[in-house]
Amino acid sequence: MTDFSSRLFVAGTATEARIVLSPIFQRGRDSEGETLRARVSSILGDIRREGDVALLRYARELDGFRGELKDLRVSPGRMEESFGALPSEIRKALVFAKDRIEEFHGALREKGLSGLASHPGKGGVLVRPLHRVGVYVPGGTAAYPSTVLMTAVVAKVAGVKQIVGVSPAGPEGIPDAILAAFHVCGVQDVYQVGGVHAIAAMAYGTGTIPRVDKIVGPGNRYVAEAKRQVFGDVDIDMVAGPTEVLILADDSAQPEWLAADMIAQAEHDTQASAVLILTDMTLAKAVVLALERQISSLPRQKIAEESLLKFGFILVVPSVQVAVEISDLVAPEHLELQVRNPEKWLGLIQNAGAVFLGSEMAEAFGDYCFGPSHVLPTNGSARFSSPVSIETFTKRTSLLEGFRSRQELEDVVRNSALLARLEGLEGHARSALARLENVQKEFFP
Amino acid sequence: MTDFSSRLFVAGTATEARIVLSPIFQRGRDSEGETLRARVSSILGDIRREGDVALLRYARELDGFRGELKDLRVSPGRMEESFGALPSEIRKALVFAKDRIEEFHGALREKGLSGLASHPGKGGVLVRPLHRVGVYVPGGTAAYPSTVLMTAVVAKVAGVKQIVGVSPAGPEGIPDAILAAFHVCGVQDVYQVGGVHAIAAMAYGTGTIPRVDKIVGPGNRYVAEAKRQVFGDVDIDMVAGPTEVLILADDSAQPEWLAADMIAQAEHDTQASAVLILTDMTLAKAVVLALERQISSLPRQKIAEESLLKFGFILVVPSVQVAVEISDLVAPEHLELQVRNPEKWLGLIQNAGAVFLGSEMAEAFGDYCFGPSHVLPTNGSARFSSPVSIETFTKRTSLLEGFRSRQELEDVVRNSALLARLEGLEGHARSALARLENVQKEFFP
Structure with a gap:
């Protein structure tokens, strides 16, 4: 004992x-950080350059995938079968979880998000769902169908149009429980591919796998490093x-x-x-x-x-x-x-x-x-990072619209021009001043 | 012509x-990406290991800083002087801009953010300001005091307790206009240091510069790469x-x-x-x-x-x-x-x-x-990224609290246990089941 x-x-x-x-x-904290970083960087480069050719090569080499390129995509029929193959109480449990996640995040959406979070004066903020999101589901000792629910359901509630799922195949293919979870979430585009090459494919797009706007979901150290490296070209939820x-x-x-x-x-x-x-x-x-x-x-x-x-x-x-x-x-x-x-x-x-x-x-x-989603900030990053939520799957656009009065226009023009000249940007000052007819001549001789 | x-x-x-x-x-798109990456990585490592010693060395070597460690911090008196030295109309323009940025973001805060964005049922979400934020202001041909306003004012409105400002000194120190802008925003902690070493200092902390929770603001390619590399250990606004x-x-x-x-x-x-x-x-x-x-x-x-x-x-x-x-x-x-x-x-x-x-x-x-803040997603990243806003300076915490009925507790326990066993996590199942007295004995013999 x-x-x-x-x-x-x-x-x-x-x-x-x-x-x-x-x-x-x-x-x-990684003692062999540099080796790992270089290996990840090299795989990312290969996928960017060679696309599907490199993707298939790595899927065979690293995931143990045995099929051809066209077999990477899991058919919706296969996902439905996986769901059907589960015991009835497990099927009900997956749906129970999905419904509760949907309810929780849906209520927050009603409360906190609207199509137009407008400013009371002029201008405001437009909140929009991301168009296409990638969900990474790790393989390994424990298969986590719950992670599918805790990301894909939230993305759906946020209004994401297309969800792409990836998970390493292994010799047996993706486990039934994972496929069943994708089925419950209504995700159609699932590929049996994992690791750094799957992250790269979603970040840059290949013939087979479409480029996404954001990649979410946990993974091993390689996957975490790959997400860190593609960040900026695509958004990520966090480095887990x-x-x-x-x-x-x-x-x-x-x-x-x-x-x-x-x-x-x-x-x-x-x-x-x-x-x-x-x-x-x-x-x-x-x-x-x-x-x-x-x-x-x-x-x-x-x-x-x-x-x-x-x-x-x-x-x-x-x-x-x-x-x-x-x-x-x-x-x-x-x-x-x-x-x-x-x-x-x-x-x-x-x-x-x-x-x-x-x-x-x-x-x-x-x-x-x-x-609430179980994808949460780890390793002390709750100092600055947040759980996966509706906000994870939306973006904002600032709106600048008109003036409440002629006086307001003149104030904004004058102060913009003053600050532009303070910064040595005369072109900015002129662009602002041009909006007042009476100064236009003076500035555009 | x-x-x-x-x-x-x-x-x-x-x-x-x-x-x-x-x-x-x-x-x-960077053709010499690997050289730049390695150089940045090496400076980050030096600051992490050596702290202030490396910080001072790089400030002298790269920024042209001529003082001692204790001179890195700009005195509040110096900032007030810089403000006072500006022509009256420029001082008014800075305050005008500050007031409008404050008004715009303040109105959105009232609308969209509350201390507790609660779920109508049990549980919800707690929204909190970040504790300490770093604002990077680039040097170079054009000094941009407007960037100070467009980040620091928004952070203040969001409720950030401490703002740390950094900007490269050069032989003449930080330009008056930048210091005046920090003064207008009420930022007390400003350091005359820039580049990769300034990003590193804010990400990891040195004796002189405190570690922050998030780094915002634009910079050159080195600064952008440094932000990308520290991301995860600290949050960043974007890779500009x-x-x-x-x-x-x-x-x-x-x-x-x-x-x-x-x-x-x-x-x-x-x-x-x-x-x-x-x-x-x-x-x-x-x-x-x-x-x-x-x-x-x-x-x-x-x-x-x-x-x-x-x-x-x-x-x-x-x-x-x-x-x-x-x-x-x-x-x-x-x-x-x-x-x-x-x-x-x-x-x-x-x-x-x-x-x-x-x-x-x-x-x-x-x-x-x-x-609205002028710090905006560049290079096509508006697909997935958002302007600097209140949300940039807040984080969320999920709250899970109690059950509406005994039935709800039993449903959640049973379904959690079923899904945990599906994932091979018996410890999770037992932890859930333990909350029902009648099954406790069975699971803890």
């Missing part, structure tokens, strides 16, 4: 806690790092639930981090025991253990106030508030991807079907 | 026009390319205004692009003559001429409809609609940074004081 008591720490202040937690800030949860608990929390939530996070992969910060040593010790007991029967025990022993922390601090300060330093992807009156701490929390209020609210609900 | 009649083209369709305009799509305007005109437009607006764009730099698309050959020829006449007395004549001869186009097309289609292919940074009833074309325009409606509305107004 694994002993997790080595993961128990005590800290008096947020600064002390930061030192204890320093290993989690180092996750995802390893996943993490931070749980704040007071003595009202239940040790079994705390342990279960830490284990759920740790089972993702060996880089995942589960941090529990609490105010009660007795509770902390109970969690250590619960972890040991619960993990012993976990199918992914080995992964969860490695993750907990490296990036798992049970940290006892003097007060919830200190715990909240630590949380804001970490800027966690997921923040669970398993405390009395969790709402009262919201005002102090500046940095978090998603906040789960109350001990009843397991992160797993948010992972699958509570409503 | 320069003859611009070589810039006059005819196209029957949007596809034909795209071929004519192909040079503008090639601007900013050369500036551009696309003007659509029908026979109601005035040739002198069209020529003046093209020249205003072209005088920025030799990579700038001014494209006029119109339906009337007589008008087109009048614009050619107006360009020749107006440019002859322009202080920046040489720059504007080179830009117009390389990236300037006067394109005659069969209809405004075709012109609008071309515009959407180009996705211009600035789009002027110098046509009758300009509003009626808005519905067809999907891709543009800012739209100027009506021939009266010169782009120069938007550059200085109409209201």
Whole structure:
């Protein structure tokens, strides 16, 4: 039986806690960054230059794809079959999740977005959906149909016209569950191709795969680096790092639930981090025991253990106030508030991807079907980055329209011309002044 | 006298026009990309490792800075002096512009943003300002105080607590006009340092310059590449390319205004692009003559001429409809609609940074004081990117809170567990199921 008591720490202040937690800030820092970067850059270049020829070559070499170019696209019939092949309760669960995601984001759309978010005076802002969006779904040990729902449904609600899905084929093709999820979302254009070459194809377009306006969805280090490199030529949701949860608990929390939530996070992969910060040593010790007991029967025990022993922390601090300060330093992807009156701490929390209020609210609900997208800022980027949402799939255009009075026109002309000349841009000054008839002659002899 | 009649083209369709305009799509494509990338990467690494030591070294080497580390920070007194040293009408123009930018973005904030954009059911979204933002102001031939206003004022309206300003010193220090603009915006933390090392310092923090959450503002190719490389560790507004305007005109437009607006764009730099698309050959020829006449007395004549001869186009097309289609292919940074009833074309325009409606509305107004930020997506990125706005300086946090009924809890638990098991994540399933007392025993023996 694994002993997790080595993961128990005590800290008096947020600064002390930061030192204890320093290993989690180092996750995802790449020692072989330059090699990885060069490899990604070379694949991107090949796809840009050679298009489909390079795409097929890499799909065979790297994904283990066995077909021809025309087989890369998954037929809608195949997706429907995949859906039909699932047990009825799983089909219902996918639709249940889709409906809730749609409801949550749809309600926010009604509230926050209109076709024309106009300024009360003249001019305003036009909000428009992106035209075409690419959804990347990773392969690997765990196939995540939930990621399809958590990106494609939100894009649809935002009004995106076309969604392109990609996921590595492998020798068996894309798993049924992934295809079924695309089917549930009504996504027609799915290609069995993954990795850097799939990102490149969506960023620049090939004969087979159309160029998109934005690429969303998680992936391994190669995919993350590829997204970083194509950013600017195409938009991306974020550069995703390893996943993490931070749980704040007071003595009202239940040790079994705390342990279960830490284990759920740790089972993702060996880089995942589960941090529990609490105010009660007795509770902390109970969690250590619960972890040991619960993990012993976990199918992914080995992964969860490695993750907990490296990036798992049970940290006892003097007060919830200190715990909240630590949380804001970490800027966690997921923040669970398993405390009395969790709402009262919201005002102090500046940095978090998603906040789960109350001990009843397991992160797993948010992972699958509570409503908000589970694609969230990782690795401290909640300081400046946001969850996937309607805003992820829209863009804005400023509108500049007319003047409320002749006086306003004259003021804007005069001040524009003054500032243009301050910047040494006489052409700008003349273009502004030209709008007043009485000065036109003077400036255009 | 320069003859611009070589810039006059005819196209029957949007596809034909795209071929004519192909040079503008090639601007900013870098043939020596790898050298530039490596140089930028090496400077970033030095600042990360050595902090202030490397910062001072690069400031002396590359910016021509002559002081010590402690002199990098501009004193608030120095900024106030710079403001006081400007002629009274210029001081008033800066304040006029600031007030209008504040009014425009403030009205949108009232409309579109609240502290809590709640979902009508349970949960919602928390919108928060970023804590600390860096504003980069380029040096070079033209000092742009307007860029200070067009970023810092918007950040302030969004609620950003601290704004850090940087601009290369040169032997003379930062120009008075830039410092005065920072003063008008109430920015206290300004450092005379520019280039890649300034971007690195703001991204990672040094003893002198604090780490920020987001970096905004334009710069040269080195600065743009530096922003691209630090993206992910810190947020950035966009990877800016050369500036551009696309003007659509029908026979109601005035040739002198069209020529003046093209020249205003072209005088920025030799990579700038001014494209006029119109339906009337007589008008087109009048614009050619107006360009020749107006440019002859322009202080920046040489720059504007080179830009117009390389990236300037006067394109005659069969209809405004075709012109609008071309515009959407180009996705211009600035789009002027110098046509009758300009509003009626808005519905067809999907891709543009800012739209100027009506021939009266010169782009120069938007550059200085109409209201919306002049920091706009360039190089076709209006397909997926947006102007600097309140949204640029805020982030969102998802809130997940409680259930409307016991039934809802049970549905969410059951469906979460089903989907977790579909993904092979038993720990997730157990964490969800633990929230139902009657199954708890079964799962935690």
